[in-house]
Each structure stands twice: as C-alpha cells, then as structure tokens.
Amino acid sequence: MQRKSIIITSICFAVLFANIMPLTKVFAATTTLTLEPASIIDETKTPYNNITLTVNIADVVNLYAYEFKVYYKNNVLNGTKAVRPPGHFMEPVDEANQVAPKWEIKNNYNSTHGRIWLSFTLLSPELARSGSGTLVQITFMIIGVNSTAISFADTKLADGGSNPIIHLAQGSFFDNQPPPPPPSPAIMQVDPEELIDPTLVPSTSFSVDVDIVNGTDVYAFEFRLNYDPSIVEAMTILEGSYLSSVGSTTVLATEINPAGFARIAVTLNAPPGANGDGTLATITFHVLGMGASLLTLTNANLTSSTGNPLPFSTENGYFANVVLAKLFLDPPEIIDPLIRPGDIFFWNVSIENVQDMYGFEFHLTYDTNVLTCMGLSINPELNETGKFSVDDYIGEIFVNASLIPPSSPISTIPPLTAATLLFKVDNLGITNLTLHDTKIIDQSGSPISHETRDGFFQAVTRDVAVTNVIPSRASVYEGWKLNMSVTVENHGDFFDETFGVTAFYDGTPIGVQTVTNLAPGHNITLIFLWNTAGIPPHHNYTISAEAQSVLYETNLADNTFVNGPVRVKMMGDVNDDGTVDLYDLAAVALAFGSQPGDDNWNPETDFNQDNLIDIFDLVVVTLNYGRTV
Numbered sequence: 001m002q003r004k005s006i007i008i009t010s011i012c013f014a015v016l017f018a019n020i021m022p023l024t025k026v027f028a029a030t031t032t033l034t035l036e037p038a039s040i041i042d043e044t045k046t047p048y049n050n051i052t053l054t055v056n057i058a059d060v061v062n063l064y065a066y067e068f069k070v071y072y073k074n075n076v077l078n079g080t081k082a083v084r085p086p087g088h089f090m091e092p093v094d095e096a097n098q099v100a101p102k103w104e105i106k107n108n109y110n111s112t113h114g115r116i117w118l119s120f121t122l123l124s125p126e127l128a129r130s131g132s133g134t135l136v137q138i139t140f141m142i143i144g145v146n147s148t149a150i151s152f153a154d155t156k157l158a159d160g161g162s163n164p165i166i167h168l169a170q171g172s173f174f175d176n177q178p179p180p181p182p183p184s185p186a187i188m189q190v191d192p193e194e195l196i197d198p199t200l201v202p203s204t205s206f207s208v209d210v211d212i213v214n215g216t217d218v219y220a221f222e223f224r225l226n227y228d229p230s231i232v233e234a235m236t237i238l239e240g241s242y243l244s245s246v247g248s249t250t251v252l253a254t255e256i257n258p259a260g261f262a263r264i265a266v267t268l269n270a271p272p273g274a275n276g277d278g279t280l281a282t283i284t285f286h287v288l289g290m291g292a293s294l295l296t297l298t299n300a301n302l303t304s305s306t307g308n309p310l311p312f313s314t315e316n317g318y319f320a321n322v323v324l325a326k327l328f329l330d331p332p333e334i335i336d337p338l339i340r341p342g343d344i345f346f347w348n349v350s351i352e353n354v355q356d357m358y359g360f361e362f363h364l365t366y367d368t369n370v371l372t373c374m375g376l377s378i379n380p381e382l383n384e385t386g387k388f389s390v391d392d393y394i395g396e397i398f399v400n401a402s403l404i405p406p407s408s409p410i411s412t413i414p415p416l417t418a419a420t421l422l423f424k425v426d427n428l429g430i431t432n433l434t435l436h437d438t439k440i441i442d443q444s445g446s447p448i449s450h451e452t453r454d455g456f457f458q459a460v461t462r463d464v465a466v467t468n469v470i471p472s473r474a475s476v477y478e479g480w481k482l483n484m485s486v487t488v489e490n491h492g493d494f495f496d497e498t499f500g501v502t503a504f505y506d507g508t509p510i511g512v513q514t515v516t517n518l519a520p521g522h523n524i525t526l527i528f529l530w531n532t533a534g535i536p537p538h539h540n541y542t543i544s545a546e547a548q549s550v551l552y553e554t555n556l557a558d559n560t561f562v563n564g565p566v567r568v569k570m571m572g573d574v575n576d577d578g579t580v581d582l583y584d585l586a587a588v589a590l591a592f593g594s595q596p597g598d599d600n601w602n603p604e605t606d607f608n609q610d611n612l613i614d615i616f617d618l619v620v621v622t623l624n625y626g627r628t629v
Helices: 023-027 582-591 615-624
Strands: 032-036 039-041 050-073 077-083 098-106 113-122 129-142 147-159 168-170 172-175 186-191 194-196 205-226 232-239 249-257 261-268 274-287 292-304 312-315 317-320 325-330 333-335 344-352 354-357 359-365 371-378 385-391 396-402 410-412 416-425 430-441 450-453 455-458 464-471 475-477 481-490 497-505 508-518 523-531 539-547 560-569
Touching: 032 147, 050 077, 050 172, 077 098, 077 113, 113 129, 147 168, 186 292, 186 317, 205 232, 205 249, 205 317, 232 249, 232 261, 261 274, 261 292, 292 312, 325 354, 325 430, 344 354, 344 359, 344 430, 354 430, 371 385, 371 396, 396 416, 430 450, 464 497, 464 539, 464 560, 481 497, 481 508, 481 539, 497 523, 508 523, 582 615
Parallel strands: 032 168, 039 172, 186 312, 194 317, 325 450, 333 455, 475 560
Antiparallel strands: 032 050, 050 113, 050 129, 050 147, 077 129, 098 113, 147 172, 186 205, 205 261, 205 274, 205 292, 232 274, 249 261, 292 317, 325 344, 344 416, 354 410, 359 396, 359 430, 371 416, 385 396, 430 455, 464 481, 481 523, 497 508, 497 539, 539 560
C-alpha cells in the first residue's frame, strides 16, 4: 500500500512597505520557492544512503538575493552538503560578483532537528534575474527509518532595489517507513492478562474482564473461562457493555461449574453488529488458596449479523498470589534487519519479582559464529563482591555478584538490571542466549526460587512475499474453472523458507499450497484452480493471494498481493447485461458454426469451451432464456 504524501507548505508574506501595495497586486503574486521533489515516500531508501533535493524558484521578477532556512528531524536525515550547481538561476557573469553571507548546515541545531541556513546575493554590476530555475541542490544522508517534514522557514527574496518579493514557499516530505501491516483479526482476551498480587489472600475477591479488540460486525459471542478451582472460584459472570451498547441483547446461557469454569453466551436481538473494542463479560472470583491459576479461554465463538463465524484469536490470563522471582534477558529478543556485521549493541540481564535478594549468579551461552562478547558491567547496587568471566572461544559468560553484610537485602517488583553485556555482531545468523545454572540467594545464602527467560538474536532478514497474481482469464461464465498463477519470492538473506500460500476471491479462500525450502532471492509460481460453480454471477471479483508469515518476519506488507477484477458472467448472457434474451441468442446465431480464426468467431459464445459454436452452445442460451440477476 502506498501512503499518501504529506506536503508541508508554508506561506511567506513579505513585510509591506510604508506605501501598501494595492490589494489586487498582492493577490496576483505567483512567485514560488519550492523543495523538489515535493515528497519522497520510499521504504527502499534505507539508512546510510543519500537523497538530493532541489530548491527551485518559479515566476520571479528581478530577483537579486535570497535567504531561507530548512528544518528536518535529525534522527531521520542529516544534511551533508548544499551547492549551487553549474548554470544555477543566480549564476553571475563574473564569479567575483557574488557573496554567500550564510551557508551553514547544523544537524544538531537542537535535540530533535537539524537546520540548513543559506543566503546568497549578487553584487553590482550583476543584474537581477527574472523567470524560473534552480537555486540550490541539498544532499541529505538518511540516518533512520521514520518520516520528517523538510520545511522552509524565514524565507526572504529581495529584488534589485532591496525590496522584498512576495512569494509562496513549499517544503518537502520524506518517509522511508514500511507501510503499516493489514488490520489484525479480532482478539478475545482476558483483562488484565496477568494479575499477580500477594495481597489477594484467601477470602478476598477480584474481577477480570473478557474483552474484545478489533471486533467487526459482532452479533453474538460465547466462551468458557477455565481456572484452578483449588485456588479460585467464580462467583458471578455478567454481560459487559460491548453488545448492549449497540442494541438490546439476550443472554442465552450462563453457567458456573464447580469443576472450574464459567460460561456465558449472548446475542443481539437485531442487526447491526458491534464494532471496535469493548468488554464482553466480567467475572468475579473468590480466592480460596495460595498459588497460581491460568485463566484459559475455550469453547469461544464470535458470530456476525449474517450468521457467519468471525475469525479471532484468544489471549489467556494468569492469576497468582505467590510471586515467583525471574532472572531474564531484557529484551527477550533482538531482531533487526538493519543490524550487520561489525555493529555493537548492549543487552541486559535483569531480575524482577524478588524479595530479600542478597546475590545472584548465572551462566549464559551464545553462538560465537554470530556474536562476540566484548565485555560486561554489573550493577553496583548488587556487586559489593563478585566475579565474572567471558570465554568467547566456547561462547559462555559467567557472572557472580553479592552484597556484603551489613548491607540490606534488595527487593523489587519491577525489573532491575543485574548486568549489562556488550556484544559485537560477527556474522549474519541467529543465536539463542541461554541462561543455565542460575542462582538467586537471600542474606542467609539460601536459594530463592525463580524462573528464567532466555534471549534470542537475529541479524538476518526473513521476508516472504507474494509478488504477482495473474488469472488465466479476465472473465468467465459461472461454473467455469480458471487458473490463478501466484508468484512468491523469498526476500530474505539467509534462510530457506517453508510457508503456506492461500489464494482468495473477494477474501474467500480458493485453496492453500505449501512452498518448501525456497532459497533466498528465488521465486516460484504456484497454480491455483478456481472453480466458479455456485459463485453469484454478473459481478467482478477481486483475486488475491497471501503468504503465511515465517518466524520473526517483520515486513508483512508484501505478504499479500491483490489483483483483479475477474468478471463472472451469467451462463448464456453473452453481452453481460444481466439478462439472457434475444440479443444473446442472436450473438450465438451470428457465430454459429465458427471456430477460432473464422471471421465470425466469438469466444464469448463458446459456453462449453470446445472451440466450436454449435447446437450445444445454442441450447445453453435457450435453457437460460429469460433468466436475470
């Protein structure tokens, strides 16, 4: 999908003299100062490449000097040079007769923006210039992936008498972000997703909602929420406001079962269905014991106002009143298609949900073909005494740190950085960062129970794409079959990819095929057979194909390709006017007896596709005669 360009326009009005110009003369001003192109919207413009914009002047009269500033986000672009190209609009006859009082590029003008400030004037005996042309060419180096206005400010044009020239100034816009992914299907989720609260002891109570996100035409829902009946018991399950905010509803069923589940089913009484986000139901629990319980959604369904099932995913919940400490890599994964060999980055090992911690220890392994550990630092709060080692030959890091009495133990619920690791990327590839033989101890040296979470690193691009969808015919009669050629390509740079490909008409699946071990840079064309039997005729259908995303794929915009339309005609309706009548009968009669190559051959009358217009084709029209859509 191509995003709409955004053009930042500023109108610069000159200061009027003491003798105000006539109003009609002001509005007649057509001089324009522009940055061209007006927009650059291209996701292939990646960091460390350059772009060049041209400052042009149009329809100016007696221009003798100019000055302007250009602003841009300095985390997206950095100015590298600004030149007056040979033959520029203000090029003097004598090179000595020109001055540039200000020719400055400041990429760190402030914390967010860079500024280019340029001014230029001719010198006597040079004459002022009229017409249109190029003033300056500005080159930027791309720094990041984002968007920025490239906007004019404080623009000034002066004529040969040092008077201001009224003008318009129009900036440019740059955006190299990938287009947003297509909207996701609905999500039915437990909210909050995780409820960990040591104060929720037996005899207390709490509530959770079951919410919907990205709902479309939801007319009815049902679900069952399962839980551990030794830890909690459901007391009530009540309909939320999601459906009832649209219209009146009927609660078809509610159930609280001692075996450990609560169930509800609700429907609207009349269309339309509900859209967007909201709460389906609220469940109130009574706490029975200490421990943890999954809150799992099962037997869930969403139905549209037409009675069709709606696609959705579920996200379960978790309750605990006993907190388990965690030692983990933060973030859990680093996947960046821009990372390349030689790049350096940091990775934290953190601890959370811990009480009375006095020390910790961990071993961490990684693939030395992909990464090199350049060093590490330990949080001083946790390292009054300790030791560490890095063995980059086998790919193992060891860290041990502890406090010294009488230091006070450390307790924290939010993550606390224990150690920060510095890595260099050696080669493209992937590696797990695996924690093992970990310890967290209290002041007495006793172990504190905890869980661990490993890390994952990927310095390769994984990207499969559908690059084309071509139907074998642009139109067919109902009941005909046509082939759809779907071309898919591996845009990644490392892995052979195996993935599913689905072909659609108007969003309805035609079929699914599996591509196996497609090498990077290679493509393959799949043939899908679309049987149009039962498809409503006299209608255009959009055909498309979608490649299933592969693990850690970040660019999903090219996984779908849309083409069409393909016209499905009513059988016998040669002229496709929605009625089988005399005109269609006449068309068959005119082509009767013909074959391909004959002067009267009309392929639209060959209903049985045997390359001969004969009695069988005539019978098709007579059998359907008078039929309309």
